[in-house]
Amino acid sequence: MPFNTVKxxxxxxxxxxxxxIERMTQVACETLDVDPSKVFIFIEDLEKDNYGKxxxxxxxxxx
Amino acid sequence: MPFNTVKxxxxxxxxxxxxxIERMTQVACETLDVDPSKVFIFIEDLEKDNYGKxxxxxxxxxx
Amino acid sequence: MPFNTVKxxxxxxxxxxxxxIERMTQVACETLDVDPSKVFIFIEDLEKDNYGKxxxxxxxxxx
Amino acid sequence: MPFNTVKxxxxxxxxxxxxxIERMTQVACETLDVDPSKVFIFIEDLEKDNYGKxxxxxxxxxx
Amino acid sequence: MPFNTVKxxxxxxxxxxxxxIERMTQVACETLDVDPSKVFIFIEDLEKDNYGKxxxxxxxxxx
Amino acid sequence: MPFNTVKxxxxxxxxxxxxxIERMTQVACETLDVDPSKVFIFIEDLEKDNYGKxxxxxxxxxx
Numbered sequence: 017m018p019f020n021t022v023k024x025x026x027x028x029x030x031x032x033x034x035x036x037i038e039r040m041t042q043v044a045c046e047t048l049d050v051d052p053s054k055v056f057i058f059i060e061d062l063e064k065d066n067y068g069k070x071x072x073x074x075x076x077x078x079x
Numbered sequence: 080m081p082f083n084t085v086k087x088x089x090x091x092x093x094x095x096x097x098x099x100i101e102r103m104t105q106v107a108c109e110t111l112d113v114d115p116s117k118v119f120i121f122i123e124d125l126e127k128d129n130y131g132k133x134x135x136x137x138x139x140x141x142x
Numbered sequence: 143m144p145f146n147t148v149k150x151x152x153x154x155x156x157x158x159x160x161x162x163i164e165r166m167t168q169v170a171c172e173t174l175d176v177d178p179s180k181v182f183i184f185i186e187d188l189e190k191d192n193y194g195k196x197x198x199x200x201x202x203x204x205x
Numbered sequence: 206m207p208f209n210t211v212k213x214x215x216x217x218x219x220x221x222x223x224x225x226i227e228r229m230t231q232v233a234c235e236t237l238d239v240d241p242s243k244v245f246i247f248i249e250d251l252e253k254d255n256y257g258k259x260x261x262x263x264x265x266x267x268x
Numbered sequence: 269m270p271f272n273t274v275k276x277x278x279x280x281x282x283x284x285x286x287x288x289i290e291r292m293t294q295v296a297c298e299t300l301d302v303d304p305s306k307v308f309i310f311i312e313d314l315e316k317d318n319y320g321k322x323x324x325x326x327x328x329x330x331x
Numbered sequence: 332m333p334f335n336t337v338k339x340x341x342x343x344x345x346x347x348x349x350x351x352i353e354r355m356t357q358v359a360c361e362t363l364d365v366d367p368s369k370v371f372i373f374i375e376d377l378e379k380d381n382y383g384k385x386x387x388x389x390x391x392x393x394x
Contacts, residue, residue: 163320194352289383
């Protein structure tokens with residue numbers, strides 16, 4: 017605890033994910049007063065064909 | 080707001096996803112009285128090996 | 143299938159939820175070619191203290 | 206009902222998923238007093254690059 | 269790992285939840301070959317006004 | 332994008348949530364190179380009766 021699920025647009029690098037996990041864990045520890053061993057982070061890569069906003073498929077908006 | 084996550088069986092076409100996003104956004108706007116720019120839709124493709132009902136793996140049922 | 147989870151801001155009426163479920167089910171049936179008995183919808187009420195955008199707690203933005 | 210989502214580390218075999226679905230359905234039926242036809246199970250495969258604990262990316266820990 | 273989220277209809281007793289957690293953990297350990305200390309279970313109580321199937325709000329069906 | 336869902340144990344203060352949202356948004360912007368207006372954060376309060384680890388209900392462990 018906490019358990020943190022982050023949906024990001026597909027295409028992030030491993031280094032970006034590494035930084036995200038390291039720094040989000042630090043924020044969780046400092047704001048919630050927990051030990052880093054209790055912090056779990058899940059990343060979900062969202063494909064452009066599986067995301068829509070404003071009524072449009074993102075892969076269409078992105079063209 | 081709203082944020083709408085739709086789990087569908089794998090194999091939907093891009094055109095089906097485009098229609099789903101366009102029409103679900105319209106329903107959200109009309110029933111919840113929000114602007115389409117506030118509506119986000121996420122589609123999750125469910126693999127037949129990752130779905131079970133009635134105690135059976137869907138890829139077994141589907142044979 | 144499909145399974146549809148809709149996060150809405152707290153305070154929606156039962157009638158709004160009833161309409162949302164009826165009409166989203168219809169859209170799912172027509173775009174994905176499934177029977178209404180296969181469509182499941184879950185609504186999640188999001189409290190203003192549990193939602194943030196642009197770095198701000200929504201209950202602060204809403205003041 | 207119930208709807209059960211199980212995040213597992215990538216690499217599980219189809220046989221493991223088959224057993225998981227069969228036996229989790231049985232537990233749900235017995236503890237919640239529902240019919241197996243009402244139990245739905247979703248499995249999510251978590252990639253090692255998309256999982257972090259203790260501030261570290263799992264694919265780094267695993268080396 | 270695994271992380272297991274179970275949506276149940278509101279109204280389950282603490283004893284039912286206790287049994288669900290104990291037995292689902294056991295199934296996870298035996299089918300996935302993990303230690304019980306690695307198994308996390310989250311229960312979500314679904315209100316009848318927040319659940320729909322077959323195009324109907326569950327609180328209407330339940331009358 | 333990103334969309335970040337944080338499950339925390341019930342009982343966090345509004346000030347803790349405010350800090351969590353502010354600082355997680357900042358981390359998302361810096362690591363993923365996005366504008367803060369694109370960052371959405373959802374907090375879920377987990378009740379002790381709805382959380383289990385090591386086969387035990389958390390409300391039992393906590394006694």
